[in-house]
Amino acid sequence: MNVLVIGGAGYIGSHILRVMTRHGHTCIAFDDLCKGHAQAIGAVALVKANGGDRAALVAAMRQHKIDLVIHLAAFIEAGESVVQPDKYFRNNTLIGLTLLEAMREAGVKRMVFSSTAAVYGQPERVPIEETDRLEPINPYGASKLCVEYMLRAYAAAYGLGCVALRYFNVAGADPAGGIGEDHSPETHLIPLVLQVPLGKRPGVKIFGDDYETPDGTCTRDYIHVMDLAEAHRLAAEVIEPGTAKAYNLGNGEGFSVRQIIETCRKVTGKTIQADLAPRRAGDPARLVASSAKAQKELGWRPQYPQIETIVAHAWNWHRTHPNGYGDK
Secondary structure, eight states: OEEEEETTTSHHHHHHHHHHHHTTOEEEEEOOOSSSOGGGGTTSEEEOOOTTOHHHHHHHHHHTTOSEEEEOOOOOOHHHHHHOHHHHIIIIIIHHHHHHHHHHHHTOOEEEEEEEGGGGOSOSSSSBOTTSOOOOSSHHHHHHHHHHHHHHHHHHHHOOEEEEEEEOEEEOOOTTOSOOOOOSSOOOHHHHHHTTTTTSOSOEEEEOSOSSSTTSSOEEEEEEHHHHHHHHHHHHTTOOTTOEEEEEESOSOEEEHHHHHHHHHHHHTOOOOEEEEOOOTTOOSEEOBOOHHHHHHHOOOOSOOOHHHHHHHHHHHHHHOTTGGGGO
């Protein structure tokens, strides 16, 4: 299968490239490198262009005889989306529409879409199931949900086959090494905590300890990036024309902020300073996925469910690449 990966030079995209190519698929990375890293894609061909460039998208699909698109490119900071909603709807939603129109023009009928747990907003229950209420509480989640609605409409009207994968907290790195997480600025908890033993920050903040959780700190579901990448492969291989499906991707187990910090201390063997700070607006107490649907319909099983393993693989990347891809 010939696969065009939009955002292929990013953290998740680079791991998907590895998984797909290891299983015999031919991948093309499509990325403007505003957030991604050319070093992350290895020997995979790169089309350097913006996802909103319809002509470039159509040309790439036709030139490389693309069978399927994996769409990952998006801005992902929920807090920023509240103060800059235009940025998120213009990039995440409108580029999604541009891509769908480019696929129609080029005759490409299958897509795997990178969605998010943020489409659920404040969950009514945990673990969260795909049939639960969709009510985002920030423009980031809303911008992704808009694309999911478009996928459903295009499936019904034009025969598109698509799968939306709703990620929970993605972490870790390829155990084989060489690629990992490198964001600027970094906002994800595990790499932020690991920056402390690397000497890049004096400590980390715990935003609130009075939530209704066992230790009072927010609880999140963490999924290894390689397990996430494998789910994309499985979804790509079973997409049916004229269907639009959605799947949660998580481990089904939550870990609190304090548990993550303690696991990082254990894995690194280092002292990590953690200071209490006020709650952040809009942080749900618990976000935990039910991935039963993905397991049943895609045959997906996480290979790295243990939080210690996820942190250990992340630490291996960060300690060997303390400046990210700037070390190469």
